[in-house]
Amino acid sequence: MIRVHRLSKSYGSFRAVQDVSFEIERGEVVGFLGPNGAGKSTTMKVLCGYLVADAGEVEVAGAKLPEQGPLARARVGYLPESTPLYRAMRVDRFLDFAARAKGLGRSERRAALARAVAAADLLGYLDRRIDQLSKGYRQRVGLAQALLADPDVLVLDEPTSGLDPNEVVRIRELIRELGRTKTVLLSTHVLGEVSELCPRVLILSGGRLVADGAPHALAAARTSALFVRFTASLGSARGSFDALEGAFDVSDVPVTNGAALRLRTDDPDGLATRVLDLVRERGLELVELRHEAPTLEQVFAAHTGGRDGRFDAVEAGGPV
Numbered sequence: 001m002i003r004v005h006r007l008s009k010s011y012g013s014f015r016a017v018q019d020v021s022f023e024i025e026r027g028e029v030v031g032f033l034g035p036n037g038a039g040k041s042t043t044m045k046v047l048c049g050y051l052v053a054d055a056g057e058v059e060v061a062g063a064k065l066p067e068q069g070p071l072a073r074a075r076v077g078y079l080p081e082s083t084p085l086y087r088a089m090r091v092d093r094f095l096d097f098a099a100r101a102k103g104l105g106r107s108e109r110r111a112a113l114a115r116a117v118a119a120a121d122l123l124g125y126l127d128r129r130i131d132q133l134s135k136g137y138r139q140r141v142g143l144a145q146a147l148l149a150d151p152d153v154l155v156l157d158e159p160t161s162g163l164d165p166n167e168v169v170r171i172r173e174l175i176r177e178l179g180r181t182k183t184v185l186l187s188t189h190v191l192g193e194v195s196e197l198c199p200r201v202l203i204l205s206g207g208r209l210v211a212d213g214a215p216h217a218l219a220a221a222r223t224s225a226l227f228v229r230f231t232a233s234l235g236s237a238r239g240s241f242d243a244l245e246g247a248f249d250v251s252d253v254p255v256t257n258g259a260a261l262r263l264r265t266d267d268p269d270g271l272a273t274r275v276l277d278l279v280r281e282r283g284l285e286l287v288e289l290r291h292e293a294p295t296l297e298q299v300f301a302a303h304t305g306g307r308d309g310r311f312d313a314v315e316a317g318g319p320v
């Protein structure tokens with residue numbers, strides 16, 4: 001449904017998107033992550049035919065870009081970061097206007113409007129002025145506008161940004177519903193939203209694609225840790241943990257009773273076996289052994305130059 005090959009886009013001499021490639025199959029719901037200024041909106045605008053790439057090949061819903069820009073705009077539903085709504089207009093008139101702009105004929109418009117209004121859950125609000133709606137409802141109007149031509153592909157740029165928690169929940173439900181029948185590319189800064197809605201994520205950083213995969217697979221590819229707790233202090237056995245094969249960054253974790261360690265590792269299963277052997281050998285009393293997998297936040301940070309996903313007591317749930 002979406003094929004991007006070596007896409008680059010600059011603003012003047014500033015390279016906003018560099019050599020980005022990915023493909024999205026029909027029916028996928030994909031999260032598009034990246035820090036501010038990573039190039040997400042720029043990529044999305046190119047996909048929707050609103051910006052022309054400097055280099056690369058882009059094909060969306062069968063439309064080649066930029067050659068078939070009008071076709072792409074008809075086949076892709078786009079919810080921009082700040083929805084350009086004519087706020088003094090009534091909802092129904094705005095949607096009718098948007099449907100005309102998409103080239104829908106009179107008879108098509110009626111059906112398109114009814115379908116989009118139902119999908120965006122806007123019934124009962126059609127005669128309201130847009131500027132009298134809450135931000136969540138204005139976002140629904142934007143969503144209805146994106147759905148007018150019944151597109152196969154939806155590109156949603158931070159659809160829940162700035163909404164109150166109830167509205168966030170409702171918009172996420174709508175997106176989940178739409179994801180059953182459509183291909184969705186969703187940019188967001190809310191990692192919980194991605195975990196909830198997207199089986200796959202793309203992470204952009206500094207204009208480059210730095211990760212592509214299922215959140216759990218990306219997490220599995222990162223360094224994780226083992227947390228081990230004992231009834232009593234380790235005494236002379238402490239040094240043996242530093243020497244365990246596959247353990248690095250062995251750190252003491254403050255606990256109220258006994259002793260605890262966090263061992264960073266790329267091989268949690270193998271290391272757990274060696275920890276248990278050592279415990280037996282040294283006659284230690286173990287009260288807890290658990291694997292701490294990296295969270296999506298840590299994966300994101302590691303890929304985008306934030307904190308590198310190191311484990312400390314706070315990230316791992318506070319002192320034990």
Ligand SMILES: Nc1ncnc2c1ncn2[C@@H]1O[C@H](COP(=O)(O)OP(=O)(O)OP(=O)(O)O)[C@@H](O)[C@H]1O
Pocket residue numbers: 011014016034035036037038039040041042043081
């Ligand atoms: N019209 C423009 N002219 C010049 N620079 C621009 C323009 N639009 C975006 N940029 C710059 O390009 C870079 C990428 O911007 P873009 O909006 O694509 O990032 P983003 O990942 O969507 O960020 P955010 O999460 O803040 O929306 C940023 O540094 C931005 O300042």
